[in-house]
Amino acid sequence: LLDxxxxxxxxxGDDAAILDVPAGERLVVSTDASxxxxxxxxxxMSAEQxxxxxxxxxxxxxxxxxxxxxGLLLSIGLPSDWRGxxxxxxxxxxxxxxxxECPIVGGNISGAGExxxxxxxxxxxxxxxxxxxxxxxxxIFVTGEFGGSQAALxxxxxxxxxxxxxxxxxxxxxxxxxxRWLAGRGARAAIDVSDGLRxxxxxLARASKVSLVLNAAAVPRVAGVTIPEAxxxxxxxxxxxxxxxxxxxxxxxxxxxxxxxxxAIGVAVPMGASAVELTNISDGDTAGFDHLA
Amino acid sequence: LLDxxxxxxxxxGDDAAILDVPAGERLVVSTDASxxxxxxxxxxMSAEQxxxxxxxxxxxxxxxxxxxxxGLLLSIGLPSDWRGxxxxxxxxxxxxxxxxECPIVGGNISGAGExxxxxxxxxxxxxxxxxxxxxxxxxIFVTGEFGGSQAALxxxxxxxxxxxxxxxxxxxxxxxxxxRWLAGRGARAAIDVSDGLRxxxxxLARASKVSLVLNAAAVPRVAGVTIPEAxxxxxxxxxxxxxxxxxxxxxxxxxxxxxxxxxAIGVAVPMGASAVELTNISDGDTAGFDHLA
Numbered sequence: 001l002l003d004x005x006x007x008x009x010x011x012x013g014d015d016a017a018i019l020d021v022p023a024g025e026r027l028v029v030s031t032d033a034s035x036x037x038x039x040x041x042x043x044x045m046s047a048e049q050x051x052x053x054x055x056x057x058x059x060x061x062x063x064x065x066x067x068x069x070x071g072l073l074l075s076i077g078l079p080s081d082w083r084g085x086x087x088x089x090x091x092x093x094x095x096x097x098x099x100x101e102c103p104i105v106g107g108n109i110s111g112a113g114e115x116x117x118x119x120x121x122x123x124x125x126x127x128x129x130x131x132x133x134x135x136x137x138x139x140i141f142v143t144g145e146f147g148g149s150q151a152a153l154x155x156x157x158x159x160x161x162x163x164x165x166x167x168x169x170x171x172x173x174x175x176x177x178x179x180r181w182l183a184g185r186g187a188r189a190a191i192d193v194s195d196g197l198r199x200x201x202x203x204l205a206r207a208s209k210v211s212l213v214l215n216a217a218a219v220p221r222v223a224g225v226t227i228p229e230a231x232x233x234x235x236x237x238x239x240x241x242x243x244x245x246x247x248x249x250x251x252x253x254x255x256x257x258x259x260x261x262x263x264a265i266g267v268a269v270p271m272g273a274s275a276v277e278l279t280n281i282s283d284g285d286t287a288g289f290d291h292l293a
Numbered sequence: 294l295l296d297x298x299x300x301x302x303x304x305x306g307d308d309a310a311i312l313d314v315p316a317g318e319r320l321v322v323s324t325d326a327s328x329x330x331x332x333x334x335x336x337x338m339s340a341e342q343x344x345x346x347x348x349x350x351x352x353x354x355x356x357x358x359x360x361x362x363x364g365l366l367l368s369i370g371l372p373s374d375w376r377g378x379x380x381x382x383x384x385x386x387x388x389x390x391x392x393x394e395c396p397i398v399g400g401n402i403s404g405a406g407e408x409x410x411x412x413x414x415x416x417x418x419x420x421x422x423x424x425x426x427x428x429x430x431x432x433i434f435v436t437g438e439f440g441g442s443q444a445a446l447x448x449x450x451x452x453x454x455x456x457x458x459x460x461x462x463x464x465x466x467x468x469x470x471x472x473r474w475l476a477g478r479g480a481r482a483a484i485d486v487s488d489g490l491r492x493x494x495x496x497l498a499r500a501s502k503v504s505l506v507l508n509a510a511a512v513p514r515v516a517g518v519t520i521p522e523a524x525x526x527x528x529x530x531x532x533x534x535x536x537x538x539x540x541x542x543x544x545x546x547x548x549x550x551x552x553x554x555x556x557a558i559g560v561a562v563p564m565g566a567s568a569v570e571l572t573n574i575s576d577g578d579t580a581g582f583d584h585l586a
Contacts, residue, residue: 015357016323030309031366033403064308073324118411
């Protein structure tokens with residue numbers, strides 16, 4: 001693997017890797033697993049894609065905190081019939097890590113009965129975003145479009161192949177640069193969408209002890225996806241971000257810079273009976289979220 | 294799990310944990326996996342012991358670097374028939390973490406076909422020990438006694454039960470305090486013994502570009518273990534440490550403080566044909582390593 005990783009891998013060879021956190025910054029760390037038969041099936045994607053997807057999922061947690069990636073550790077449980085794919089798996093991890101300037105600083109390969117990739121990521125930032133920073137009155141934004149990941153998954157499960165949303169499932173993009181841009185412009189809280197927009201908005205609301213009123217029809221969707229599908233679609237790795245009403249980010253500047261949308265979809269209100277209240281969820285209704293736009 | 298972990302777990306609930314590395318210290322990080330059928334068998338030990346052992350193995354890598362543990366992340370691949378054991382696994386991890394004052398800062402639980410525990414540990418130190426610091430003339434020491442881990446494993450495999458070396462296998466002790474004591478008294482390089490004394494001495498020699506001449510008969514052994522068994526025994530999690538000849542550590546003070554031995558077993562010489570040359574390996578010969586004692 002070290003041959004494949006080349007300069008992406010640093011400091012491997014000791015019992016542990018040594019890293020320096022920039023002065024004044026805090027360390028942010030997260031771990032994520034990708035397991036055969038649970039998170040992916042062998043026939044669905046290539047070994048390279050399995051590696052890339054595991055790295056994307058883990059690094060997205062750093063994006064949620066607005067942290068700059070500083071290092072990735074990969075622990076692989078490798079069954080004997082996957083041994084020939086090890087280099088391709090590593091290549092996929094390294095491609096994503098390199099695209100975010102994240103060095104691979106450690107790893108572990110072990111025999112196993114099923115393929116598993118456990119990816120631990122370290123990042124740093126002076127101002128981490130958390131889930132608990134939303135305040136009443138804050139405007140809730142989302143990055144990008146929703147529904148593509150689940151649409152691709154359903155296409156795979158039905159045997160129809162990946163379809164036109166394949167890239168959304170195969171290679172979600174951790175919104176690292178986007179998150180740091182948003183954090184630098186007043187974002188108060190964030191979460192990445194791994195369980196689905198509705199579910200993760202609920203996590204955000206609960207951690208912040210507020211309720212969120214979201215206009216489901218305002219959530220940007222990929223073509224062919226219904227509103228209920230869009231808000232349920234998991235593993236999107238887009239961000240939900242909160243801003244003070246008087247500190248709204250420049251959505252046009254964001255779109256221009258990153259090539260994806262930044263969309264207001266709701267507002268935080270005092271904690272009520274439900275953590276997230278969705279309006280306009282009926283699929284026919286595609287009205288915008290005018291009073292917040 | 295959070296109920297079981299109590300105050301041992303901190304900062305869990307966001308996408309990633311936030312940690313602070315003390316000013317002037319460097320971050321040390323390592324990951325280790327423990328997989329059912331590879332590293333342990335269900336009938337060999339309790340769920341609590343499986344958790345404790347995984348934590349021990351991971352934290353030993355911090356000991357090898359003389360780093361103070363600062364945080365542990367646990368990713369569990371949990372088959373449905375292990376669900377009832379989750380709390381006990383977590384309890385075992387927490388007990389070891391707490392004994393080393395290491396907070397549990399993150400984790401992940403995922404469905405899986407086989408039980409796997411991937412443990413990532415973070416530590417910090419201003420002066421990390423590495424494998425590459427041994428210089429010609431340095432004296433090589435080991436902590437503790439060898440052979441117990443493998444003896445217990447063989448007893449388990451033969452169906453005889455754990456035997457009197459059970460604790461050595463079930464719960465190796467990461468030599469964190471010992472390593473920091475040694476690093477503070479001039480230790481130049483270290484490695485922990487996971488593959489066996491001979492194998493890990495080879496790793497140390499290669500990384501340092503020296504050869505090591507080791508007196509196999511001087512290696513402290515648990516009762517009933519032969520010299521070849523002692524130097525082959527893996528998962529001992531004792532340390533091999535190098536000191537300048539004029540900076541020998543106080544072995545009596547070490548033994549008094551930690552209740553285990555610190556023993557000179559060899560010397561570093563210019564790199565030769567073999568990375569490690571073992572003398573007195575025949576089992577009958579139990580002469581000490583007098584010219585170094």
